[in-house]
Amino acid sequence: MTLMRAISQDTFGGPEVLRPVQVERPEPLPTEVLVRVVSAGVNPVDVKTRTGAGMAGVLGEPPFVLGWDVSGVVEEVGFGVHTLHVGDEVYGMPWFPRQAGAYAEYVTAPSRQFARKPRSLGHDQAAAVPLAALTAWQSLVDAAEVRAGQRVLVHAAAGGVGHLAVQMAKHLGAYVIGTARAGKHDWLRGLGADELVDYTATRFEDAVRDVDVVIDLVGDEHDTTSTRSLGTLRPGGLLVAVPSGVSPELTREAENRGLRARPFLVEPDGAALTRIAELIDAGKVSIEVEEVFPLERAADAHERIATGRTQGKLVLRVAP
Numbered sequence: 022m023t024l025m026r027a028i029s030q031d032t033f034g035g036p037e038v039l040r041p042v043q044v045e046r047p048e049p050l051p052t053e054v055l056v057r058v059v060s061a062g063v064n065p066v067d068v069k070t071r072t073g074a075g076m077a078g079v080l081g082e083p084p085f086v087l088g089w090d091v092s093g094v095v096e097e098v099g100f101g102v103h104t105l106h107v108g109d110e111v112y113g114m115p116w117f118p119r120q121a122g123a124y125a126e127y128v129t130a131p132s133r134q135f136a137r138k139p140r141s142l143g144h145d146q147a148a149a150v151p152l153a154a155l156t157a158w159q160s161l162v163d164a165a166e167v168r169a170g171q172r173v174l175v176h177a178a179a180g181g182v183g184h185l186a187v188q189m190a191k192h193l194g195a196y197v198i199g200t201a202r203a204g205k206h207d208w209l210r211g212l213g214a215d216e217l218v219d220y221t222a223t224r225f226e227d228a229v230r231d232v233d234v235v236i237d238l239v240g241d242e243h244d245t246t247s248t249r250s251l252g253t254l255r256p257g258g259l260l261v262a263v264p265s266g267v268s269p270e271l272t273r274e275a276e277n278r279g280l281r282a283r284p285f286l287v288e289p290d291g292a293a294l295t296r297i298a299e300l301i302d303a304g305k306v307s308i309e310v311e312e313v314f315p316l317e318r319a320a321d322a323h324e325r326i327a328t329g330r331t332q333g334k335l336v337l338r339v340a341p
């Protein structure tokens with residue numbers, strides 16, 4: 022049995038439950054690859070899962086190894102893998118919402134849930150991309166079918182998903198409005214936002230009108246951002262409620278106003294990651310990494326992301 026370093030937890034709880042362990046290195050089944058993880062992205066769903074909220078029901082009781090975002094190098098390929106080879110540099114969000122175990126030195130997963138990482142990015146930056154970028158891409162392209170000329174409102178535009186959604190909506194030809202604190206407006210304008218609302222000073226529903234699509238990355242759980250967003254939509258407009266889904270009350274309220282409200286869950290998608298890598302390498306989309314923590318400081322990264330104030334992404338460096 023070959024062992025590897027990982028971060029695991031024995032109980033649900035605060036960041037202090039995360040601890041370094043040695044676990045068995047996985048082996049690839051047919052159609053899977055073994056990837057040596059260089060860097061792993063950190064996402065709010067990691068924190069929710071650590072505490073027992075969010076996707077915890079899917080992972081079951083601890084112990085488990087968190088993390089879905091991987092950037093690394095193919096170490097072994099299983100029988101039947103045609104498109105990847107040993108030594109390829111790849112990135113991906115494998116297995117979501119099942120356990121991927123990216124906070125570890127190796128992961129195995131179906132080869133087609135990975136793609137070649139953007140050539141212009143190092144592993145720390147590439148690990149920041151998959152979950153956030155797939156969320157932005159699938160919500161804009163697959164859920165909302167955003168077209169050129171439409172008006173798109175992105176809530177939490179400065180966060181991991183939001184800053185990518187701003188750039189992708191712009192790339193699709195939309196007029197992009199974002200909500201963020203004033204200190205982040207210049208940066209977001211540089212990423213292509215046409216209009217910004219400081220949600221701490223202005224009620225966004227008083228300032229924004231005639232929107233075709235709202236990509237809501239805040240939700241109704243802590244404030245009423247989803248419900249209040251209905252007031253920004255034009256007739257027939259669509260709210261994509263990313264974090265907290267759509268309650269029966271919200272569905273009713275939307276229908277009464279002649280609007281649509283849809284929940285959203287990101288899916289593994291190697292083909293979309295290939296497209297996203299092309300956009301990154303072409304300079305159409307850039308990734309902001311606020312800080313890279315060594316794997317052993319996963320708890321510090323969790324404390325930071327739980328503040329809800331991160332600009333862009335946080336990453337764990339797994340390889341020494």
Ligand SMILES: NC(=O)c1ccc[n+]([C@@H]2O[C@H](COP(=O)([O-])OP(=O)(O)OC[C@H]3O[C@@H](n4cnc5c(N)ncnc54)[C@H](OP(=O)(O)O)[C@@H]3O)[C@@H](O)[C@H]2O)c1
Pocket residue numbers: 064065066152153156176177178179180181182183200201202205220238239244246263264285286287326329330331332333334
């Ligand atoms: N359903 C899915 O498949 C899925 C996929 C990905 C993410 N999510 C969820 O979507 C949410 C966003 O994810 P993320 O990775 O982008 O989070 P994140 O990076 O932690 O977002 C942080 C950003 O949120 C902004 N923010 C906080 N409260 C805000 C508010 N009321 N209005 C506007 N901006 C606000 C902050 O900006 P300021 O400093 O300007 O306040 C900060 O830049 C999380 O709840 C996550 O769990 C769901």
